[in-house]
Amino acid sequence: MKPLTVIGFLGSTLDASKFGPTRWSKWRPSVGLTMHEDLRVDRFVMLHGTAHKRLADYVAADIADVSPETRMDLRVLDLVDPWDFEEVYGKLLDFARSYPFDPEAEDYLIHITTGTHVAQICLFLLTEARYLPGRLLQTQPRRGTSDGAGVWTTIDLDLSRYDSIATRFAAASAESTSFLKSGIETRNSAFNRMIDEIEQVALRSRAPMLLMGPTGAGKSQLARRIYELKRLKHQIKGPFVEVNCATLKGDGAMSALFGHRRGAFTGAIADRPGLLRAADGGMLFLDEIGELGIDEQAMILRAIEDKRFLPVGADQEAASDFQLIAGTNRDLGTAVAAGAFRDDLYARLNLWTFALPGLAERREDVAPNLDYELDRFAEREGLRVGFNKEARQRYLGFATSPEASWLGNFRDLAASVTRMATLSPTGRIDVDCVEAEIARLRRLWSASAGVDGDAALLDAVLGAERLAAIDPFDRVQLAETIRVCRASRSLSEAGRALFAVSLARRTSANDADRLRKYLARFDLDWPALQTV
Amino acid sequence: MIIIDGSEGEGGGQVVRNACALSLVTGQPFRIANVRGKREKPGLMRQHVTAIEAACAIGGAECEGVTVGSSEILFRPGSVRPGEHRFAVGTAGSTNLVLQTILPPLILADAPSRIVLEGGTHNMLAPPFDFIAKAFLPLVNRMGPRVEARLVRHGFYPRGGGRIEVEIMPAPLRPIECIDRGALLSVSASALFAGLPLEIAERELKTARKFLDWPEEAFAARELPADRGPGNALLLEAAFEHGTEIVTGFGKLGVSAESLAKTAAQRMAGFLASAAFAGPYLADQLLLPFALAGGGRFTTVKPSQHARTAADIIALFTGRRFVFRPIEDGTHMVECTT
Numbered sequence: 001m002k003p004l005t006v007i008g009f010l011g012s013t014l015d016a017s018k019f020g021p022t023r024w025s026k027w028r029p030s031v032g033l034t035m036h037e038d039l040r041v042d043r044f045v046m047l048h049g050t051a052h053k054r055l056a057d058y059v060a061a062d063i064a065d066v067s068p069e070t071r072m073d074l075r076v077l078d079l080v081d082p083w084d085f086e087e088v089y090g091k092l093l094d095f096a097r098s099y100p101f102d103p104e105a106e107d108y109l110i111h112i113t114t115g116t117h118v119a120q121i122c123l124f125l126l127t128e129a130r131y132l133p134g135r136l137l138q139t140q141p142r143r144g145t146s147d148g149a150g151v152w153t154t155i156d157l158d159l160s161r162y163d164s165i166a167t168r169f170a171a172a173s174a175e176s177t178s179f180l181k182s183g184i185e186t187r188n189s190a191f192n193r194m195i196d197e198i199e200q201v202a203l204r205s206r207a208p209m210l211l212m213g214p215t216g217a218g219k220s221q222l223a224r225r226i227y228e229l230k231r232l233k234h235q236i237k238g239p240f241v242e243v244n245c246a247t248l249k250g251d252g253a254m255s256a257l258f259g260h261r262r263g264a265f266t267g268a269i270a271d272r273p274g275l276l277r278a279a280d281g282g283m284l285f286l287d288e289i290g291e292l293g294i295d296e297q298a299m300i301l302r303a304i305e306d307k308r309f310l311p312v313g314a315d316q317e318a319a320s321d322f323q324l325i326a327g328t329n330r331d332l333g334t335a336v337a338a339g340a341f342r343d344d345l346y347a348r349l350n351l352w353t354f355a356l357p358g359l360a361e362r363r364e365d366v367a368p369n370l371d372y373e374l375d376r377f378a379e380r381e382g383l384r385v386g387f388n389k390e391a392r393q394r395y396l397g398f399a400t401s402p403e404a405s406w407l408g409n410f411r412d413l414a415a416s417v418t419r420m421a422t423l424s425p426t427g428r429i430d431v432d433c434v435e436a437e438i439a440r441l442r443r444l445w446s447a448s449a450g451v452d453g454d455a456a457l458l459d460a461v462l463g464a465e466r467l468a469a470i471d472p473f474d475r476v477q478l479a480e481t482i483r484v485c486r487a488s489r490s491l492s493e494a495g496r497a498l499f500a501v502s503l504a505r506r507t508s509a510n511d512a513d514r515l516r517k518y519l520a521r522f523d524l525d526w527p528a529l530q531t532v
Numbered sequence: 533m534i535i536i537d538g539s540e541g542e543g544g545g546q547v548v549r550n551a552c553a554l555s556l557v558t559g560q561p562f563r564i565a566n567v568r569g570k571r572e573k574p575g576l577m578r579q580h581v582t583a584i585e586a587a588c589a590i591g592g593a594e595c596e597g598v599t600v601g602s603s604e605i606l607f608r609p610g611s612v613r614p615g616e617h618r619f620a621v622g623t624a625g626s627t628n629l630v631l632q633t634i635l636p637p638l639i640l641a642d643a644p645s646r647i648v649l650e651g652g653t654h655n656m657l658a659p660p661f662d663f664i665a666k667a668f669l670p671l672v673n674r675m676g677p678r679v680e681a682r683l684v685r686h687g688f689y690p691r692g693g694g695r696i697e698v699e700i701m702p703a704p705l706r707p708i709e710c711i712d713r714g715a716l717l718s719v720s721a722s723a724l725f726a727g728l729p730l731e732i733a734e735r736e737l738k739t740a741r742k743f744l745d746w747p748e749e750a751f752a753a754r755e756l757p758a759d760r761g762p763g764n765a766l767l768l769e770a771a772f773e774h775g776t777e778i779v780t781g782f783g784k785l786g787v788s789a790e791s792l793a794k795t796a797a798q799r800m801a802g803f804l805a806s807a808a809f810a811g812p813y814l815a816d817q818l819l820l821p822f823a824l825a826g827g828g829r830f831t832t833v834k835p836s837q838h839a840r841t842a843a844d845i846i847a848l849f850t851g852r853r854f855v856f857r858p859i860e861d862g863t864h865m866v867e868c869t870t
Contacts, residue, residue, distance in 0.1 A: 021727025021761035024690055025785070035623045035690055037577040040600040065693035068620030068650065069578070146785060148690050149623075 003042040006033065006137060007099075008111025009077075009119055010048035010056050019058070027141035027150045029113045030059055034067035035149035041070045043106075047077040047095070082116045089122045096131040108134025109154060128157050173199060179232070180225045184372045188362040194354055201352050202226045203233060208304060208324040210289075210332075210349040213356030216409030219327035222356065223285040226325060230283070236323065238282025241275050246291040249489065249530065253296055255312045258303075264313020274311060276303055279322035289349070290330035290341060293489055301345045324349075359406040359413060366399045369410065373417035385421040387429045395420075395434045398441075405445045416441060454479035461529070462522070470522070478522060481515070482529055491515060491526045534562040534848050538603075539569025541841030548580050549633040550820060550842055552587035552607060554849035556637035557824060561608040562849075575601040579625030579657070583633045586619045590634050590645075614641035614702070621651030623692050626658035631681075631698065636820055638700045639677040645700040653687045653694035654724070654765045656782040659813050661686075661696055662767055663778040668817050671710065671775065675825055676703035686756055688726065688763025689784070707827035707868070710809040710818070714773025719746045721768050721797075723753045725783075727761020732783065736766045736793040743797035744768070766793055768800040777803055777811045808833045808863040815839055815866065822868045823852045829867040831859070839866075 008030065015030045017023035034041050044063065048056040053076075060072040077091060101108065110127050112120045126132045136155040141147070159165050177192075177199045178185075186192055201209065209226070211219040220242065230236040248256055251265065259274025276284065286292070292300065303309040304324055308317045326349050335341035359366065378384040387395065398404055399413075406412055420429045420437050457479050458467050470478070481498060488494035495511030496503060503511060519525055536551060538544055544567065551562050568574050576584075577600065584598050584605065592610025597603075619630050627649035638645045653661040659668075665681045672679055678701035687694020721740050723733035733753035741751060756763070764783030769776065781796030783789065803811050808831050810818060815832035816839050822828045823846045835856045843854040857865045 021758055024762055037579065037625075038573050038575075038600060040578045040581060040622075062691070065691050066623035069582070069622055 002105060002107045004040060004107045004109065005043040005045060005134075006041050006109045006111055007045045007132065007134070008047070008113075008123075008137070009115030010046050010052055010059060011114030012049070012052050012055065014114055015059050016055055023062075024148050025146040027146075027148055028059070028062075029111070029139045029150065031062050031066065032141075032148055032150040033111065033137065033139050033152055034063045034070050036152055039152055041067060043071045043073055045073045045075060045099075047075050049078050049082075050076055083118050085118050085122070088116070088118050089125070092119075092122045092126055093131060096126050101133050103133045108132065109137035110134050111137045111139065113137075113139045176203065176229055176233075179229055180222065182221070182225060182372065184365070184368045186362070186368055187364040188357070191357060191362055191365065194356075198222075198226065198354055199229070202229055203235065205352065206323055207351050208326065208349050209352040209354065211325060211327045211354055211356060212329070212332075213327075214329050214358045214409055216411035217329075217356040217358050218410050219356055220285065220287055221410075223283075223287075223325045223327065227283040227285075230323075236282060238280055238322070239278065240283050240285065241279040241322075242285045242287065243275050244287045245296075246288040248292070248296070253293055254299070257296060258299055258309050258311050259314075259318065260312035261314045264311075268313065272311075274318075276309060276320045276322065277318055280320040282322055283325060284322045285325045285327065287327040288329065289326040290328045290332055290335050294340075294342065297342045297345050301342065301348060304348055359409045360404070363400040366413070367396055369413055370396070370399070370417065373414050374421070376414070377417060377421045381421070383421070383427065385424055385427050385429060387434075388431065391429050391431045391434045394431055395429075395437070398434075398438045404441065407445050412441070412444070457482060461524070466523070481518065482524075485515075485519075485526070485529045534560055536562060536564045536845065536848065537566055537569070538564045539566040541844060542837040544568030544571055545577070545580050545583075545629070546816075546838065546842060547845055548576070548605070549583050549629060550845045551849075552584055552591075552593075552633050553636040553820065554846065555607055555609045556587060556591040556593065556612055557640055558849050559609055560849055561606070563604070563606045565604050567603050567605060569603070575603045576605065578622050579629060582619070582621050582625055583630050586617075586630050587633050587637075589619070590614075590617055591637060612637045612641045614638055614643040614645040614700070616646050616648075618648040619650070621649065621692065623652070623690050625692075626652045626655055627687070627694065627696055628653070628658045628661065628664050631664065631696075632817070635672075635679070635698075635700070636824060639672065639679060639702050639821075640705070640824065641700075641702045644702065645698075647698040647700065648695065649698070650695050651687055651692045652689055653683060653685075653696055654763065654780075654782070655687075655689035656784060657689075659817075660765060660767065660778070660780050661694075662769070663780065663813065666769065666771075666776045667778050667814050671708070671814075671818065672821055675705045675708055675821060677701060677705070678703070686724070686726065686760050686763065688761065688765070689782075691761070691763070693760070705821055705825035707822070707825045709828060710775060710830035711865075713775050713807075713809045716770060716772055716804075718771045719744075719750050719769065721746065721751045721766065724756060724763070724765045724767065725753065725761070726756035726763045727758040728764055728783075730755065732764055732789045733766075735789040736764075736781070736783075739790045739793035740766065740768065740797040743794065743801050764789075766796050768796055770800065770804060775809055775814075777814065779803065779811070803833065806833055806863055807831070807861045812836055812839075816842060819843055819846060819854060819866075819868075822866075823850050823854070825868070826852065826870055827868050829865060831863045831865055833863060835864055835866065 011029055015028045017026050017028060046056060056074050060074060063070055063072060079088060081087060110123050110132050112123050127134060127136055138155060139150050139152045141150045177195050180195050180199055211222060213219050224240060227240040255272060257275050259272045259277055260268050262268055262271050299309050307321045308319050310317050332341050332346050336343045336346050374385060416437055420433050424433055454475055458475055461482055484497050485494045488497060492512040495515040498515060499511040538547055555562050567576055581598055581600055584595060587593060588595055591612050594608045596606040598605055621627055621630055630649055661683050669679050669681060681696055681698045684695040684697060721737060723736045725733045730753060737751045737753060766781040768779045779796050779800040781792035783792060810830050810832040812833060818830055819842050847853050853869050855867045855869060859865050
């Protein structure tokens with residue numbers, strides 16, 4: 001064991017006594033703590049005011065008698081008002097910062113029995129914050145006796161050292177993680193580990209979080225559960241506001257997010273507070289944040305950092321204090337490299353980044369999620385539906401096989417369950433129903449992939465009749481062009497992306513015009529692609 | 533390396549002190565595991581740490597695990613350094629326990645020593661200074677060395693702060709026999725008090741009179757300076773031709789003056805009624821010097837478990853054993869064999 005240093009205040013009341021032999025029959029905390037056979041104090045740093053110098057010397061002399069091992073280190077710490085928190089904390093902080101602590105070589109006990117309550121609180125706070133790198137020491141008189149030594153105990157603020165408390169924390173933490181998983185007993189260890197981390201971050205940090213993952217991986221649901229967990233723990237009061245940035249396009253985006261003043265632009269017939277204001281005191285979930293325009297990104301960054309932003313057409317900034325969770329299915333790092341996403345905003349979001357795996361990467365979680373979806377269906381429709389044993393085996397067999405790509409992730413699973421449950425009026429899903437569903441899923445996933453994917457896209461944009469008039473040779477090019485257009489915020493941006501190589505060679509002057517003309521060949525224009 | 537299991541036998545602290553003393557005398561290192569294993573608060577307490585530190589200081593020893601609460605200590609003796617030493621003992625400890633630890637190596641050293649001990653001189657954890665000076669040290673001196681102890685200042689529990697000075701002229705120990713204590717020469721009962729009312733001392737003396745048929749002038753209250761207090765002890769002394777016994781009652785909170793005086797007086801009366809040379813405390817203390825002398829014997833009332841444990845430790849270091857044997861007059865003969 002290392003030498004022990006005790007740091008504490010001289011108790012101007014508790015340590016005071018008559019100047020005579022009877023003082024030894026009175027419990028004096030500072031003297032008493034040096035009288036124990038099982039506590040050897042090698043150094044005692046005793047803080048006292050100038051006014052109590054005589055008492056300090058008297059107490060120090062008595063300690064020298066009962067504990068010659070103890071080196072007394074009297075320090076004057078004058079407090080104008082020992083009940084003033086700001087003053088006491090500030091002066092104790094100065095003391096703590098100037099004291100040459102060496103926890104490798106010495107142990108420290110912080111005596112909190114003497115001093116005003118404010119002093120005790122400050123000593124506690126400084127110890128908890130590790131400015132005072134020790135344990136707390138509390139002393140008390142031995143009841144019903146005139147024993148001068150009293151009783152001593154230490155308080156270790158590392159709660160994990162207390163079995164019963166640690167058990168309760170573990171239970172509460174398990175409860176919280178289970179809550180984040182909506183009670184689904186997921187088995188995928190990577191996912192469970194990630195949820196454990198999210199639980200800790202959610203309860204300890206107000207910093208933004210970034211949830212990455214493919215569409216349908218459950219980003220939105222998780223964001224909502226994080227919000228609800230924080231609200232349960234009284235860490236957040238305001239509302240949960242969810243926005244899909246992909247739906248914010250053009251001029252409306254600014255105004256939807258940051259609000260506008262009446263008359264700011266044509267059609268602004270009344271003040272609009274905006275989604276950021278709505279999230280004040282609560283949580284804002286910006287899904288598909290990679291779709292946000294560059295200007296909006298700048299505003300969002302300022303809103304995160306300064307909690308202030310300028311509504312459209314306003315002269316004065318508005319304030320909103322919200323916690324941010326962002327979701328994305330794009331790799332934002334690549335978007336930053338391509339200049340489509342601000343690196344400073346990305347840096348701000350990239351503190352707590354969690355990648356949600358798709359369902360295909362969590363095959364062991366299909367079964368618990370299947371049960372969860374059946375429960376949700378029962379809640380929604382008031383009808384409890386279950387599988388035949390054989391049917392369940394067949395479905396899970398397919399669902400966990402490599403053949404099941406789960407392109408739409410949990411969204412696909414939810415839809416699949418809804419279909420099977422709806423088509424099973426008796427409340428039992430049988431093998432036939434499952435076989436039919438497996439066929440549907442196969443079609444769905446094959447249609448979404450490759451050339452069939454192009455067909456589905458073009459069919460949606462042009463309709464079957466017009467599609468039939470287009471050569472397969474043109475279909476591939478048109479499908480890719482439409483995809484780029486949809487991922488871009490303007491015709492010009494899409495043009496720059498599509499003719500990037502020509503642009504680099506400076507062989508193309510007007511990409512937007514070139515794109516417009518190409519689309520016109522198929523009777524398509526920019527607005528048409530944005531609305532469908 | 534001598535290995536001792538501290539949870540065996542009686543008297544945890546005594547094992548530590550005797551082991552240190554024996555190690556310094558014999559030059560053998562030792563390790564104690566489960567220090568004070570049977571106690572409510574196991575491990576080393578402050579007073580033991582102080583005693584071991586004192587042993588290190590006079591013996592140039594190297595130690596490991598010498599901290600409060602430690603359950604295992606390792607002690608490697610160096611060469612004994614006689615001369616001037618000063619040790620201070622905390623509140624509950626006793627100067628006499630430190631003396632017990634360092635005296636054996638110093639009386640066998642190659643030069644005289646002068647020791648100053650500060651702390652408790654009269655507290656319930658150890659025999660008081662008067663016992664050491666009048667009952668124990670005269671017998672040590674009879675074995676060869678010359679040890680003189682002087683009480684400069686009393687130190688009572690809880691304050692401590694007393695001071696004793698000990699002069700040591702070393703000499704080889706020779707065996708002696710303490711069988712017959714001889715005729716009773718004088719008796720005295722003194723009630724020491726400091727910072728407390730005289731009435732306490734008077735009540736103790738009054739109670740003691742009931743159990744001891746001693747002449748009136750043997751009883752005296754003795755007031756010490758109030759700033760030494762609070763403190764109180766009743767010292768009952770019986771001086772025989774060949775030895776002296778002192779029985780002490782310590783005043784402490786929660787024990788009435790009458791009660792402590794009665795206990796002490798009955799113990800003294802019991803000793804007077806027996807023919808034993810040494811009372812139980814003296815018997816404990818004599819074992820070590822007798823073993824180092826390599827022989828000798830003494831009579832005592834009834835050997836305690838404490839004494840038997842001490843004899844076991846002594847045997848570990850010296851190979852010398854004690855035989856405890858009841859004899860016809862109701863006392864016990866304790867004999868050191870080699």
